Amino acid sequence: MARRKRNYKAEYARRIARGKERGLSRSQSRGHPRHHEPYIADIVKPRPWGPELEAGLKQVREGESLTTVARRMHVAPERLRSYLVRTGVGRKEHSRWKVGPDARQRQMLIYTRGREIVVVLPDYDSARLAGRYMAAVGQFLESNDPTHLEEFVRQGVGDAEGQFHPFETRKNVLYRLSETQTESFQDVYKIVA
Helix, strand or coil: CCCCCCCHHHHHHHHHHHHHHCCCCHHHHHCCCCCCCCCCCHHHCCCCCCHHHHHHHHHHHCCCCHHHHHHHHCCCHHHHHHHHHHHCCEEEECCEEEECCCCCEEEEEEEECCEEEEEEECCHHHHHHHHHHHHHHHHHHHHCCHHHHHHHCCCEEECCCCCEEECCCCHHHHHHHHHCCCCCHHHHCEEEC
8 A cells, every 4th residue: 555645844834833823933833942942842942950961061161162062963053952951950141051050959879977978959069079089989999999088088078958978088998888789879869859
C-alpha cells in the first residue's frame, strides 16, 4: 500500500494557526519558545535539573561561549539558554551569557568528626569547597600523600541550617571511613530544588 505524501508546508501553517488561536507566540507554536516564554506541552518541558545541562552551565561559568558549549554537548543553544534563565543564575551582558551568583542548595556527602554525613549546602561556593575537599581525600587515599589534605586542616562548611561541619583530615579516620563508606559522592550529589 502506497503511503500518502505529507504536505509539510500545510501542516506547519496549521500548527501556527492553532497556536495563534490559543494566544501563543509563533515560536511557542513551533515548539521552540524563546528563553522568557514557557513550553506549551508537558512532554517537552525540560527537567528542573539535569547533570548534562549543569555541566554546560559550568563551562559557561568558566567563560566559554554558550553556543560553543551547546554544540559540543549536542544540545540546542536555546535549551541551554532556557536552563540558565530557569535556574536563575544566567544573564546576558553585552551579547554574552554570564553566570552570576548561584544560590541553589546542593546535597553532598562529606567526612566530618569521624563519620560520613550528607549535608545540604546553601550555595555554589560552599559546594565547590566541599567538592575540592572530597577530591583531595580521594587523592590522599590513592597516593598516601598527606600534603593533599593540608589545605583543609581547620576548615569546613556551613550547611543550609547554619551548622558548621569541619572537614575530617585525620589520616587513620579517613582510611576507616573509606572502607566503611555506604554511598558514593556521585550518588548523593544533587541540587535541591
